Amino acid sequence: MINRITDHLLMSLHNEFGWGDPYDELDKMFGGDRETIIKMIDSGMLGYNGEQFGTDNLGSEWQRAAGYREYIAIPKIDFSESNCENYTEIIEACENDKPLPGKIFDLLGEYRLKEKDAYDQQGEIIIYNRCIRQVGKKIYKETSFGSEVTEDTIINYLYDIVLWHELGHWVTHWMTDSNLHRWNNQPKLFDEANTELLEGLAQCFTYYAMNHLKDDKEKECYMKVFESLLKDQPDCYHKHKEIIQCKVFTWKGLMKGIENLRTENDINKVSLEDLKKTISKYWQI
Numbered sequence: 001m002i003n004r005i006t007d008h009l010l011m012s013l014h015n016e017f018g019w020g021d022p023y024d025e026l027d028k029m030f031g032g033d034r035e036t037i038i039k040m041i042d043s044g045m046l047g048y049n050g051e052q053f054g055t056d057n058l059g060s061e062w063q064r065a066a067g068y069r070e071y072i073a074i075p076k077i078d079f080s081e082s083n084c085e086n087y088t089e090i091i092e093a094c095e096n097d098k099p100l101p102g103k104i105f106d107l108l109g110e111y112r113l114k115e116k117d118a119y120d121q122q123g124e125i126i127i128y129n130r131c132i133r134q135v136g137k138k139i140y141k142e143t144s145f146g147s148e149v150t151e152d153t154i155i156n157y158l159y160d161i162v163l164w165h166e167l168g169h170w171v172t173h174w175m176t177d178s179n180l181h182r183w184n185n186q187p188k189l190f191d192e193a194n195t196e197l198l199e200g201l202a203q204c205f206t207y208y209a210m211n212h213l214k215d216d217k218e219k220e221c222y223m224k225v226f227e228s229l230l231k232d233q234p235d236c237y238h239k240h241k242e243i244i245q246c247k248v249f250t251w252k253g254l255m256k257g258i259e260n261l262r263t264e265n266d267i268n269k270v271s272l273e274d275l276k277k278t279i280s281k282y283w284q285i
């Protein structure tokens, strides 16, 4: 299931905009003969379980729909049973029907650099299971989803939303763009201090993933969970609306806008406003 969720976002970005290399990790693991390895994966002779490749026990978790390809070069994702930051506050909010603490998207999950300021390496994702289950229950209780939707479904959707948000941070920072750039060559420009830009982009990618779901009912339900989680959250988590609802918005324009920011030398021009200006240039192209 985890692969389906990461693939849904990353393969779509790859296929639609030429971002990222789904098989980047293969070269490191197997050397040069990438085509043979891909053929082996496609024919089911070699499987990947999110951590390692194998030729044994290729059971159901390896099986893919025809033509379905996995995005292998994903960051490390750790589903943790540890308490997240602000754990007590979150549980108290869930038990007493109070608003959730701010920054909730990045309390339920985290995109963390391996070391302080290690912008030249990809970070890791941590997903906090216990809090997600509690918050999922709260959202289910407070929102009307219709009788056919179960609490477990909402908890699972919340997992996916938090994972897409954190992957959104990884995409922004690390996924290579169509010019093979990452946002790591000038660390100062990739600065967590610019929360409105970085959170705005993570939310855009979350929205992109939801918006590209094929099933309309499912999409509507994901959107409801997303909106519920957004309630009472600080402005930076709402910035995607300024981007997406802009009259001249296109997803291609957004990706080009990020590509521009990645090569901008003037830190004052690495801003949400400048991103919006670039998006407008790509309107109707």
Ligand SMILES: [Zn+2]
Pocket: 105, 106, 165, 169, 198, 199, 202
């Ligand atoms: Zn975030």
